[in-house]
Amino acid sequence: MLSKKTKYGIKALTFLARRENNEPVQIAEIAKSEHISIKFLESILLLLRNSGFLGAKKGKGGGYYLIKDPKEISMAHVYRILEGPIALLPCASHNFYEKCDDCDDEANCAARRLMTEVRDNTLKILESNSLADIAF
Numbered sequence: 001m002l003s004k005k006t007k008y009g010i011k012a013l014t015f016l017a018r019r020e021n022n023e024p025v026q027i028a029e030i031a032k033s034e035h036i037s038i039k040f041l042e043s044i045l046l047l048l049r050n051s052g053f054l055g056a057k058k059g060k061g062g063g064y065y066l067i068k069d070p071k072e073i074s075m076a077h078v079y080r081i082l083e084g085p086i087a088l089l090p091c092a093s094h095n096f097y098e099k100c101d102d103c104d105d106e107a108n109c110a111a112r113r114l115m116t117e118v119r120d121n122t123l124k125i126l127e128s129n130s131l132a133d134i135a136f
Contacts, residue, residue: 006082008036009044010134013053013078017070017135024056024063044082051081070132079126086126087119094119 011034016025027045031038045064048054055067066073079086080095090098091106092115103109 009082014135016066017131022065024065026063071130073131075129076126089115092116092119
């Protein structure tokens with residue numbers, strides 16, 4: 001199941017992408033509009049800022065804003081930053097591979113084969129969608 005952190009991160013990015021101008025938006029405005037706790041949203045936006053999606057301006061007229069065009073923001077990249085691995089099992093992951101402790105024959109493991117197919121299809125959907133695709 002998708003974490004609230006990822007869900008709220010996607011909602012915040014979508015909110016910013018839908019703005020007609022790219023001027024900074026205060027956290028409180030995003031939080032109120034998207035029904036997210038300010039404290040939780042602060043940590044999510046900081047992570048997105050540190051990952052290169054957002055910029056921040058301090059002081060009067062300050063807030064967060066997109067530093068990339070929404071068309072250039074891959075939802076697969078957003079998902080990995082907020083949620084972590086796309087694969088549901090460590091042995092089925094491209095970027096976070098780990099052998100399962102309880103598996104004697106990875107090549108013939110039914111759970112791994114199924115979860116690899118789930119990963120591939122999920123990845124295909126996430127990679128084929130940008131922030132612009134989901135926001136508009």
